[in-house]
Amino acid sequence: MKILIVEDEQKTLRYLTKALEENGFVIDGVDDGIDGLHMALEQDYEAIILDVMLPGIDGYQVLERLRKRKQTPVLMLSARGNVEERVKGLQKGADDYLPKPFSLVELIARIQALVRRRHNDTRDISELNIADLNINLLSRKVFRSHHRIELTAKEYSLLSLLARHEGEILSKLMIAEQVWDMNFDSDANVVEVAVKRLRAKLDTPFTTKLLHTVRGMGYVLEERGKQNV
Amino acid sequence: MFKWWKSNQYSISARQAVIFATAAILIVSMYALTLRYTLHDAIRTQMHQELTFREKLVLPTIQDYADEGRWDALKDELERISAIEGHRVQYWVKPTIQTFSEAPDLPNNVVWENLPIGYSKVSVSEEICSLYLLNTELTLSSGNTRLALLVAIDSTPYMGTFDSFNQKMFFLTLFGACLVALLGYVISRAGMKPVNALSIQSGKIEPGVNGQRLDTKVLPLELQPLGASFNGVLERQEVAWQQLESFNANVAHELKTPLTNLIGQTQLAISKRRSREELEELLYSNLEELDRLTRIVNDMLFLSRSQSGQTPLLKEPVDLAVEANKIIEYLEPNFHEKALRVSCTGSGKAQVDRGLFHRALGNLLENAIQYAEPDSTILIHIEVNAGQASISVTNTGETIDDTVKASLFDRFFRADPSRNGSSARHGLGLSIVKAIATLHGGNAFVSTSKQQNTFGFSINC
Numbered sequence: 001m002k003i004l005i006v007e008d009e010q011k012t013l014r015y016l017t018k019a020l021e022e023n024g025f026v027i028d029g030v031d032d033g034i035d036g037l038h039m040a041l042e043q044d045y046e047a048i049i050l051d052v053m054l055p056g057i058d059g060y061q062v063l064e065r066l067r068k069r070k071q072t073p074v075l076m077l078s079a080r081g082n083v084e085e086r087v088k089g090l091q092k093g094a095d096d097y098l099p100k101p102f103s104l105v106e107l108i109a110r111i112q113a114l115v116r117r118r119h120n121d122t123r124d125i126s127e128l129n130i131a132d133l134n135i136n137l138l139s140r141k142v143f144r145s146h147h148r149i150e151l152t153a154k155e156y157s158l159l160s161l162l163a164r165h166e167g168e169i170l171s172k173l174m175i176a177e178q179v180w181d182m183n184f185d186s187d188a189n190v191v192e193v194a195v196k197r198l199r200a201k202l203d204t205p206f207t208t209k210l211l212h213t214v215r216g217m218g219y220v221l222e223e224r225g226k227q228n229v
Numbered sequence: 230m231f232k233w234w235k236s237n238q239y240s241i242s243a244r245q246a247v248i249f250a251t252a253a254i255l256i257v258s259m260y261a262l263t264l265r266y267t268l269h270d271a272i273r274t275q276m277h278q279e280l281t282f283r284e285k286l287v288l289p290t291i292q293d294y295a296d297e298g299r300w301d302a303l304k305d306e307l308e309r310i311s312a313i314e315g316h317r318v319q320y321w322v323k324p325t326i327q328t329f330s331e332a333p334d335l336p337n338n339v340v341w342e343n344l345p346i347g348y349s350k351v352s353v354s355e356e357i358c359s360l361y362l363l364n365t366e367l368t369l370s371s372g373n374t375r376l377a378l379l380v381a382i383d384s385t386p387y388m389g390t391f392d393s394f395n396q397k398m399f400f401l402t403l404f405g406a407c408l409v410a411l412l413g414y415v416i417s418r419a420g421m422k423p424v425n426a427l428s429i430q431s432g433k434i435e436p437g438v439n440g441q442r443l444d445t446k447v448l449p450l451e452l453q454p455l456g457a458s459f460n461g462v463l464e465r466q467e468v469a470w471q472q473l474e475s476f477n478a479n480v481a482h483e484l485k486t487p488l489t490n491l492i493g494q495t496q497l498a499i500s501k502r503r504s505r506e507e508l509e510e511l512l513y514s515n516l517e518e519l520d521r522l523t524r525i526v527n528d529m530l531f532l533s534r535s536q537s538g539q540t541p542l543l544k545e546p547v548d549l550a551v552e553a554n555k556i557i558e559y560l561e562p563n564f565h566e567k568a569l570r571v572s573c574t575g576s577g578k579a580q581v582d583r584g585l586f587h588r589a590l591g592n593l594l595e596n597a598i599q600y601a602e603p604d605s606t607i608l609i610h611i612e613v614n615a616g617q618a619s620i621s622v623t624n625t626g627e628t629i630d631d632t633v634k635a636s637l638f639d640r641f642f643r644a645d646p647s648r649n650g651s652s653a654r655h656g657l658g659l660s661i662v663k664a665i666a667t668l669h670g671g672n673a674f675v676s677t678s679k680q681q682n683t684f685g686f687s688i689n690c
Binding site for chain 2 (some may be wrong): 082083084099101154174180181182183184190192207215216217
C-alpha cells in the first residue's frame with residue numbers, strides 16, 4: 001500500500017507521512033512538483049496526495065501531465081478552498097479535493113476510500129463480521145455471540161457505518177453527514193449521545209469492547225485486544 | 230454627433246449652447262417668416278392699388294379713342310403712356326367679340342383667354358419677376374361695343390426689395406443663432422462655476438478620516454440637495470467603514486482567545502517535565518482550540534464567499550417540514566439537556582439548497598436552545614405565502630431589548646458580552662442565517678413579544 005505525498009510545506013509533509021505510516025501505508029514524500037511528477041510516473045502508487053501550490057510546476061500541471069499516462073487516484077490539497085478551485089481540480093482529473101485546513105481523520109478516511117475504490121471493494125456484501133459481532137445487512141439484524149441485539153433505526157445505521165469502515169476513525173461530522181444527513185458543523189452532541197446508547201447495547205454486556213472513542217477525532221469500531229497481545 | 234449627445238461625457242455648457250442656438254433659430258425664423266409674409270402681403274396690396282389706379286387713369290383715353298374707332302391710334306397712345314414710365318406698366322386692349330387685325334403683343338406665358346377677370350399674377354420667365362395683371366371688361370358709353378383691358382405692372386423693383394429683405398433676414402437669423410450659442414456657452418460656463426467649487430471641495434476629502442463633510446452653506450441653492458446627498462453618502466460610508474473596522478477588531482479578538490489558550494497551556498506544559506497523561510491532556514485541549522479556530526475561519530470564509538456571490542446553490546425541491554424534523558432529531562440531545570419540548574407547525578415546499586437550509590435552521594435552533602428557559606417549548610413554524618417560504622423559531626426567554634434588535638444579525642454580535650466562554654458559539658450563527666436567507670432571495674427577521682423571542686428567515690420558493 002504505497003502512497004506518494006507531494007507537499008512543499010515540510011511540517012505538513014512530515015505529519016502526513018507519519019499519520020499514514022501509522023495507518024499501514026508506505027509513504028514516499030517529495031517537496032516539489034517536478035520530482036513529484038517524476039516519481040508518480042516512474043512508480044506505481046495506490047494513491048497520490050498532491051498539494052496545489054508547489055515550487056517548480058504546480059499541482060494542476062503535475063496532475064495534467066500525470067493523467068496523460070496514468071490513472072493513479074489523486075487527492076488534491078489546497079488552501080484555496082473556493083468552489084472554482086475545487087471544480088478546476090476535479091475537472092483536471094483529481095479524484096478528490098480537500099481544502100485546508102482539513103482534519104487528519106478526514107484525510108485518512110478519504111485516502112482509504114480512494115484505495116478501496118481502486119480495488120473495486122464495492123462488491124455487495126450481505127454480512128459483516130467483527131470479532132463476535134455479526135451484522136446481517138439484508139435482514140438488518142445484529143448479533144453478538146449469537147445474542148440478538150435490538151437497535152433503533154438510527155443506531156443500526158450508525159453501527160453499520162462504523163462496521164463498514166472497520167478500523168477507520170470516523171469523525172463526528174462524517175457520522176452526522178452519513179447517519180443524520182446533516183453536514184453543518186455544530187455543537188450538537190447527537191453523535192456522542194447515539195454512540196453512548198449504542199455502546200450500552202453493544203459493548204456493556206460483553207467483555208471485549210469494539211466501539212472506541214478516539215478523543216478529539218472521532219469513533220472507531222475494531223477489535224483491539226488482539227493487537228495488544 | 231448623436232453619439233456625443235447620448236454619451237455621458239458631453240460638456241454641459243456645449244450642450245446648453247446647442248440648445249440655446251436651436252431655440253434662437255426657431256424663434257428668429259418664426260419672426261422672419263411672419264415679417265416676410267406680411268411684407269409680401271403689403272407688396273401685393275400695393276400692386277393691386279397701383280393697377281386699379283392705372284386702369285382709372287387710362288380709362289377716359291380708351292373711351293375717347295374707342296368711341297371714335299381709332300384702334301391703332303389707341304394702341305400707340307397706350308404705348309406712349311407706357312413709355313413714359315419706361316414700360317414698367319403696360320396696357321393692352323381688345324374687343325371681346327371681334328379681334329384686332331393683329332394679336333396684341335403679350336409677354337410669354339401670358340394667355341389672355343386664360344386670365345381670370347380681376348387681379349392675377351404671372352411669372353414670365355426666370356429673370357424677370359412676376360407680372361401683376363389686372364384684367365377688366367368695359368362697356369363703352371357710346372354703344373354696345375365691349376372691350377377687354379389688361380394692365381400689367383412689372384414687380385421687379387418691389388421684388389428686389391423683398392429679396393434683399395429675405396437675404397438680410399436669413400443672415401441675421403444665422404448670426405443671431407451663433408451669437409446666442411456663444412453667449413449661452415459663456416453664460417453656462419459662468420453658471421457652472423459653483424460645480425467646480427463643489428468638486429474642489431470634495432477633492433479635499435481624504436480617505437479614512439471621519440467627520441469630513443461638504444460645506445453646503447456656501448453652495449448655491451440648486452446644488453445644496455446634491456451636496457446634502459453627497460454628505461449622506463459620506464455618512465453611510467463612514468458607518469460601513471466603522472463596521473468593517475469593528476468587524477476586524479472582533480475577528481482579531483475572537484481569534485485571540487483560542488490563541489492565548491494554545492500558547493499559554495503549551496508553554497505551561499513544556500516548562501516542566503510532565504507525565505504522559507498530562508501531555509496527552511494538553512494535546513486534546515489544543516485540538517479543541519484548533520477546532521474552534523478552524524470553525525471561525527470556515528464560517529468567516531462562508532460569509533465572505535456568500536457575500537461576493539461565490540457560493541453556488543444546489544437547489545432542489547424540498548419539503549421543509551420533513552427537513553425541519555430531521556434537524557429536530559439531530560439536535561434532540563440538546564433539547565433533552567434543557568428539558569425543552571419542540572413543536573413544529575405548518576408545512577411547505579420550496580427550492581432550496583438542503584445543506585444550507587439545515588445549517589440556517591440548525592443555527593436558529595441552537596440559538597433558541599441557548600437562550601430558552603429550561604422546561605419550556607420551542608416552536609417552529611413553517612409558512613408559504615406569495616412565493617416566499619418563511620421559517621421561524623420561537624423560544625420562551627428573556628425578551629430581547631429593542632435597541633439591540635437591529636444588530637442581532639451582525640457578525641460577532643452577542644447580546645450578552647459576558648457569554649464569551651471557551652465553549653460558547655462564536656457570534657457568527659445568526660449572520661450565517663442571514664447570509665443563507667439572502668442567497669435564497671429572502672431575508673432574516675426577528676420579532677419579540679412578552680417573554681417570546683422569534684427568529685426566522687424567508688426564502689424565495
